[in-house]
Amino acid sequence: MIIVKMSGGLGNQMFQYALYRKLEHLGKEVKLDISAYQEKNAFRKFSLDIFDLSYRTANLQECRRLGECSYQPMDKIRRKVFGPKKSYYMENLDKGYQPEIFEMDSVYLDGYWQCERYFKDIQKRILEDFTFPGRLSDKSSELLEKIEHTESVSLHVRRGDYLNEATYKIYGNICTVEYYRNAILEMTALCKKPEFYLFSNDPEWAEETFGEMERMRIVKPGEERPDYEDMFLMSRCKHNVIANSSFSWWAAWLNQNANKKVLAPEKWFNNHLVTDVICDDWIRIKG
Secondary structure, X not given: OEEEEOOOOHHHHHHHHHHXXXXXXXXXXXXEEOHHHOOOOOOOOOOHHHOOOOOOEOOHHHHHHHOOOOOOHHHHHHHHHHOXXXXXXXXXXXXXXXXXXXXXXXXXXXXOOOOHHHOHHHHHHHHHHOOOOOOOOHHHHHHHHHHHOOEEEEEEEOOHHHHOHHHHHXXXXXXXXXXXXXXXHHHHHHOOOEEEEEEEOXXXXXXXXXXXXXXXXXXXXXXXXXXXXXXXXXXXXXXXXXXXXXXXXXXXXXXXXXXXXXXXXXXXXXXXXXXXXXXXXXXXXXX
């Protein structure tokens, strides 16, 4: 059996699920460990149920047998004293794509697996799995109408948690204001009359920084609009400018415009050298 640990927000969960689906495609017995989201004080919530998915989940005993990865107090103590089991495999973020995991059995896989090479050969299946709910909130429906009838370009600006000290050391100062200005100039050269739609978890900052730019619309969040609708709307834009965020990565990857242009930062992390998060046909922009 192979167990894939689920962690992080929606975008990371989608990467982990895509790996799960690839392992299943290879004929492996595979399950998801979603226990991190079942804790009383869980920081994140399990978000994949917005999609109509079918998957198997591992129970506590299975997770203990392979990974000692449960969040029970005694398991935490045991890990601290004895360390992880040999069947526990942690993704090496400095190495990038690690195809050797496809040769493994009886293993607990802990990582993000942010690279399309893990599942590119089953792209059609992943696109089918990640079909968004058909009904949209009223504001999203209005915005979708505009997006579909313009040379729409999504810009995703991730702030919020990326400004926390610990997180900033990993992800901060990569997608700078200069990066977005360079991306806007590049997209203006690539497209005729692009209309920009900026999505951010800090719309006030976005308005102050980019609001006066020509053909720029700051998309304001609303209580009646679920967060995942931002990913859906970005995926329906003709082109995408992404942040170093799995949320906008998936929006760009799910974009089915045959002529799409995707602009991405030159690097993804400050503390890891891996760059194969960015797809080969995407354009890297300096920040």
